[in-house]
Amino acid sequence: MADREAAKSVLRTQKIELPSWAFGNSGTRFKVFAQRGVPRDPFEKIADAARVHAHTGVAPTVALHIPWDQVDDFQVLGRAAKDAGITLGTVNANVFQDDDYMLGSVTNPNPAIRRKALDHLLACVDVMDQTGSRDLKLWFSDGTNYPGQDNIRARQDRLAEALDAVYRRLGDDQRLILEYKLFEPAFYTMDVPDWGTAFAHCLQLGDRAKVCVDTGHHAPGTNIEFIVAFLLRAGKLGAFDFNSRFYADDDLIVGAADPFQLFRILFEVVTAGALAEDSDIAFMLDQCHNIEPKIPGQIRSVTNVQEATAKALLVDTDALAVAQAAGDVLGANAVLMDAYNTDVRPLLAELREEQGLDPDPMGAYARSGYAERIVAERVGGTQAGWGA
Ligand code: LRH
Ligand code: MN
Ligand code: MN
Secondary structure, rough: OOOOOHHHHHOOOOOOEEEHHHHOOOEEEOOOOOOOOOOOHHHHHHHHHHHHHHHOOOOEEEEEEEEOOOOOHHHHHHHHHHHHOOOOEEEOOOOOHHHHHOOOOOOOOOOOHHHHHHHHHHHHHHHHHOOOEEEEEEEEOOOEEEOOOOOHHHHHHHHHHHHHHHHHHHHOEEEEEEOOOOOOOOEEEEEEOOOOHHHHHHHHOOEEEEEEOOOOOOOOOOOOHHHHHHHHHHEEEEEEEEEEEOOOOOOOOOOOOOOOHHHHHHHHHHHHHOOOOOOOOEEOOOOOOOOOHHHHHHHHHHHHHHHHHHHHHHHHHHHHHHHHHHOOOOHHHHHHHHHHOOHHHHHHHHHHOOOOOOOHHHHHHHHHHHHHHHHHOOOOOOOEEEEO
């Protein structure tokens, strides 16, 4: 039997990083449905992130996206976060929302545009110096739409050059996290389409360059837990961007589409010992709540990650090892499924009570009056959104 108390002691140290952009308005290219009470600036996003942490106890950091979260003084933002009970986390660079980047940012055929993109990435490291952030997360929308549009190998050279310049600018305690994505916005080639490409660039860069696995960035049917296991073994898994997808990069509530996949991924993390308190993997969410309210959307996502983690921790690894060694295919599979089919909600409720939290974070938030308060208070100004 897996030890319930041992599982709880790991869960007590779990940390999940929230994306600042999850609190702003977002939508599809067809429509953004604005919600009332949505933050109007980075300070209000931080207040909302802190609220998620207050109810869950496991979300003590919030990731920034620059320039969406640009402020005059990041130390002031950092202090606001601290006052609210959280800290600033990963800095995400944004070289995908400027007209100049139509044909790419760091891989653009035009050297002046490449320079502009690189300058932004370097400026993001300046931000990290002020916020004390460890990780710079890079995702490039760069790619091509038509065969022949640009030279694929030359674009890889340009990418490698930019990554190298950023890597050399990092401080000793800072890391470069490279995120891949199969397609969108480019439809023919992406310059970092998959984990293999990201892995190869990170290998070339050095120890402080690692890969980010965004669970929505693969072809349908891809075995994501295999990628996770491979990267963990190679010491190259830097971060997760957790979200759910039914079709493409849907950015839905974590664990909504395929809770079993989330469990399988977290089982690989747990068995690799990568959930330990000193783990250097950033467990981030990357989501957009287009139609559901944002703060409860984040709370639900966090609790879904906790539930999948709890199940992964309940796998009887001794029994699994025995079954595996004996070549007992069905027995081994049954050990895993036993854990997956356990209702871990009572265990998590107990854990929260032990931590002085309400056992029901969703209910506690609903009862807190915070949602009504932000609707009343946040009038005037422009509400922040994806890209604002
Ligand atoms: C790209 C992506 C990347 C961005 C975020 C807003 O699809 O996953 O992580 O920074 O969305
Ligand atoms: Mn992402
Ligand atoms: Mn994405």
